[in-house]
Structures are given as structure tokens and as C-alpha cells.
Amino acid sequence: MNICKVCRFRYAAPPYVNHGHNAGLRDALQCGTVILQNQGTSLDAVEAVVRCLEDNPLFNAGKGAVFTSQGTHELDASIMDGRQLACGAVAAVSNVRNPVSVARRVMERTPHILLVGPGAEAFAVEQGFEPVPLEYYHTKRRYEQLQQARKDAAIVLDHTGLSKVE
Numbered sequence: 001m002n003i004c005k006v007c008r009f010r011y012a013a014p015p016y017v018n019h020g021h022n023a024g025l026r027d028a029l030q031c032g033t034v035i036l037q038n039q040g041t042s043l044d045a046v047e048a049v050v051r052c053l054e055d056n057p058l059f060n061a062g063k064g065a066v067f068t069s070q071g072t073h074e075l076d077a078s079i080m081d082g083r084q085l086a087c088g089a090v091a092a093v094s095n096v097r098n099p100v101s102v103a104r105r106v107m108e109r110t111p112h113i114l115l116v117g118p119g120a121e122a123f124a125v126e127q128g129f130e131p132v133p134l135e136y137y138h139t140k141r142r143y144e145q146l147q148q149a150r151k152d153a154a155i156v157l158d159h160t161g162l163s164k165v166e
Contacts, residue, residue, distance in 0.1 A: 021058055028052035039109050043081050043104075050077070050100040057139045062098060067146040073137040075105045078114075087113055090120040095131040102129060 031044035031052045054062025054077075075125035077099035088107025090099050091114060103121050106115055115123050117118045125131060 024053070024056045025060050028056070043079070047079060047100055047104055050079075051098045054098050054100060057141075062136060064139055064142065066142050069149075071136070071146060075099045075137075079103045079107060081107065089114045090116070090124075092117040093120050093124070093135060094137075095121055096124050096129060097132045097136065098129075102127070 028049045032049040035045040035048055036042070050061070053059045057064040058082070059164075060066055061077075062075065062149045065075055068074055073094055074092045075094070075096065076091040078087060080087040081101055086107050088094070088103045088105070088110070090102045090106060091103070093099055096102050102115075102120065105122075106112055106123070109127070110123075121131070
């Protein structure tokens with residue numbers, strides 16, 4: 001068992017967690033902390049923290065997202081503002097660097113809650129988000145996981161080896 005240095009939560013770490021995950025989490029939390037210390041909103045802080053995770057290839061978000069069984073990437077994100085009872089989300093986007101920021105735009109600038117696929121991607125471009133090439137999400141570790149899942153002919157739920165569906 002491990003103990004999170006931030007919240008003291010006890011958890012069983014998967015075998016790959018010794019590759020900088022704690023440092024990545026600390027960096028992400030620091031992003032949010034700086035915003036809050038400078039009188040930013042909690043919504044700004046949450047978005048910044050998630051963006052940091054999306055930009056870090058160690059996490060299953062954005063740059064580090066797992067491959068689909070077809071060898072592509074489809075990302076989802078959502079965000080909520082409890083004060084306004086508002087939410088926004090995007091799903092199945094494949095060319096957006098930070099889906100959480102697009103989800104926030106959905107919440108703040110549309111009457112919708114969820115935009116999906118090409119419609120969400122078109123909205124992102126309309127809102128000034130520059131598309132990223134499909135290769136942006138590709139990481140060696142995630143590609144190796146995809147190849148192993150294909151070799152094993154299994155659906156892998158969490159890549160720890162503890163939950164495969166064959």
C-alpha cells in the first residue's frame with residue numbers, strides 16, 4: 001500500500017506508478033494552488049489542474065491517453081460550476097489538446113451540456129482552439145499497452161493486469 005503525499009489516501013499503486021506520477025500530480029496541484037493564491041476562481045483552478053494532467057504524458061488524459069482498439073484516440077472531458085449549477089462536456093474528440101477547456105466553453109458559451117465528435121471539434125475551432133495532429137497523443141508506453149492488449153486478444157480495463165476481459 002502507498003500513501004498519497006497530498007491527501008494521505010491509502011492506495012495500491014499499479015506497477016508503472018514509479019515513473020513520475022507523484023511529481024506530475026504535485027505540479028498539477030501547484031498550478032491550481034497558484035491560481036487560488038492569486039484570487040482566481042475554483043473553476044479556473046480546476047481547469048488549470050486538469051490541463052496540467054492532460055499535457056503530462058504519464059496520465060490517461062490528453063497527451064497520455066490510451067489508444068482505442070482501432071489504434072486512435074478519443075478523448076472526453078467535463079467540468080461543472082456548482083455555484084451556477086452549470087456543466088459542459090465534450091466526448092470523442094481526437095484533435096483537441098485540452099478537452100477540459102473546450103468543455104468549459106461548452107458550459108459558458110452554449111445552451112448545450114455535451115458536444116460529441118466532429119461537432120465538438122468544429123466548435124473547438126470556432127472558439128479559437130488550434131487543432132493538434134493525431135500523433136500528438138501517441139506515447140510509446142500507451143502504444144506498447146495497445147500492442148500487448150492486441151496480442152493477448154483481451155479488453156484491458158486498467159493496464160495493471162488485474163482486470164482483463166477475454
